[in-house]
Each structure stands twice: as C-alpha cells, then as structure tokens.
Amino acid sequence: MGSNYDEIVRFMNDYVDAYSEYGQVASTHGIMDKFYAPEVSFDELVTNREQWYQTCLSHAGIQDKLTLEHLFIDETQNEVGALLTAQAIQRSSGEVLLQIRMNTLYNLKRDDNGELKITKARVYLETNPQKVARLCEIYGM
Numbered sequence: 001m002g003s004n005y006d007e008i009v010r011f012m013n014d015y016v017d018a019y020s021e022y023g024q025v026a027s028t029h030g031i032m033d034k035f036y037a038p039e040v041s042f043d044e045l046v047t048n049r050e051q052w053y054q055t056c057l058s059h060a061g062i063q064d065k066l067t068l069e070h071l072f073i074d075e076t077q078n079e080v081g082a083l084l085t086a087q088a089i090q091r092s093s094g095e096v097l098l099q100i101r102m103n104t105l106y107n108l109k110r111d112d113n114g115e116l117k118i119t120k121a122r123v124y125l126e127t128n129p130q131k132v133a134r135l136c137e138i139y140g141m
Helices: 005-021 029-034 049-057 129-139
Strands: 036-042 062-074 079-090 096-110 116-125
Touching: 005 029, 005 062, 005 079, 005 096, 005 116, 029 049, 036 049, 079 129, 096 129, 116 129
Parallel strands: 036 116
Antiparallel strands: 062 079, 079 096, 096 116
C-alpha cells in the first residue's frame, strides 16, 4: 500500500467526521466517494458503493454520529481496526435514541490516483441484547 501511519490516521478521522455529517444526507452523501471504493462491501450484505448509499439514506429521520475511540493499524495487511461509539440521533429533536459501541475492521487500498479507499468493512456490535434489539427497532430491521 505504500502508506504511512499518519496518513491512515488522518484518513480514518476524516472518514468518521464526513460520514457523521454528510454521509447520510441526500444532498451531501456524494462526498463519501472520497472514502469508498466503488466495490466497497459491508458484512457481505452490501456489495457496492451505490447500495451502501441507499442504505445510508434509508433512515432520513435518524443521524448516525460516530466517534472514533481507538485505531489499530496494520499497514502490511492494509487493515484498520476501529473502536467506535455510535449514536442514533433523532434529527427532529436531537434526542439520542441509542448509543452503542462497535468494532469495525476496514480493508484499504489505493485507487489509480494513489488515494486511500475503503474496500471492505466488517462491523461487530456491542453484545448487549437490549441495545441490539433497540437498534433493530430504530432502523426497522
């Protein structure tokens, strides 16, 4: 990958901020092209960028706000592990409907312009059954 640690840290911080602010709004979600490869997949359920965008835009009344707690970076395997706190916030009231911790393993690559891109994300949620049930309720899963 030819990357360095500081570049990956910046990329991941920028990604978390962009997703939280712009990635779930129809008029601004295109900014996420900076972070996702066209073939990005999420947990084998989402197999490309456009499908992911449809998922992100499907809960217009709720904003996911991610906070990066810790990164594990493996430049050799082009992987980043992120410990995140996710909040589901009701846009109309600002009420936090749920806060849950998650670990996400990201695979990275460089595109033809040498820019970092996420090619795969595997999400592992906190194992609290009440929080997982609430998550399913909020997002209609």
